[in-house]
Amino acid sequence: MKLVIGIVRPEKTNDVLEALYRADVRGITMTKVQGHGGELERQETYRGTTVRMGLADKVRFEIAVSDAFVTTTIEALRAGGQTGEVGDGKIFVVDLEQVVRIRTGETDNQAVTPAAGA
Ligand SMILES: Nc1ncnc2c1ncn2[C@@H]1O[C@H](COP(=O)(O)OP(=O)(O)OP(=O)(O)O)[C@@H](O)[C@H]1O
Ligand SMILES: [Mg+2]
Incomplete structure (x- = not known):
């Protein structure tokens, strides 16, 4: 699992959200x-x-x-955040040790993706 951190222009927030949504990143x-x-x-x-x-x-x-979603997430951040001008921002990818869903106690890959029907 990775924590993908994307720092973007505020005016590109909605474009990034839309790109993430289209890429099934929740x-x-x-x-x-x-x-x-x-x-x-x-x-x-x-x-x-x-x-x-x-x-x-x-x-x-x-x-x-989850590892399977890292590339998709990076591409969505770029697609939504890019203008081509200096200051578009940066993406950092860091190893993620543990994830716990508070409601169910599920951990790691079961917990990073929103549960079906949620
Ligand atoms: N090395 C860094 N460490 C932490 N945050 C950074 C770093 N580089 C950029 N940022 C964050 O990203 C924001 C946007 O950075 P910026 O887009 O100017 O990066 P850049 O690497 O200089 O790229 P560009 O050449 O497009 O300007 C910064 O305001 C800062 O919040
Ligand atoms: Mg810069």
């Missing part, structure tokens, strides 16, 4: 975050020009998936 957490992706803001000061590490509003998706 079970998503989304948070509003701020991040820095290397772009420097130039600031004029009375002694000259300085640069500032600015923070931009982003949206962070966290999606726990």
Whole structure:
């Protein structure tokens, strides 16, 4: 199992959700975050020009998936999040040790995918 973390532009949130839905990826957490992706803001000061590490509003998706769904999830995040411009965001894939569904006690691959009929 992997935890796929996708950081995207806030205005691409709905496109990402739609792409995930179309790819049958269910079970998503989304948070509003701020991040820095290397772009420097130039600031004029009375002694000259300085640069500032600015923070931009982003949206962070966290999606726990079985190994079979990793590629699909990455592709959906890219399809929904890409504009082609600098600052489109990034995807991190990390190993996931354990998942527990609180209602049933199911674990791991039985727990990452929403139960049938749910
Ligand atoms: N190495 C990183 N570690 C943690 N978060 C990152 C990292 N790189 C990017 N991010 C997050 O992703 C957001 C968008 O980053 P950004 O798209 O600018 O990445 P990039 O690698 O510089 O790509 P690009 O060349 O398209 O700008 C950042 O605001 C930050 O939240
Ligand atoms: Mg960048």
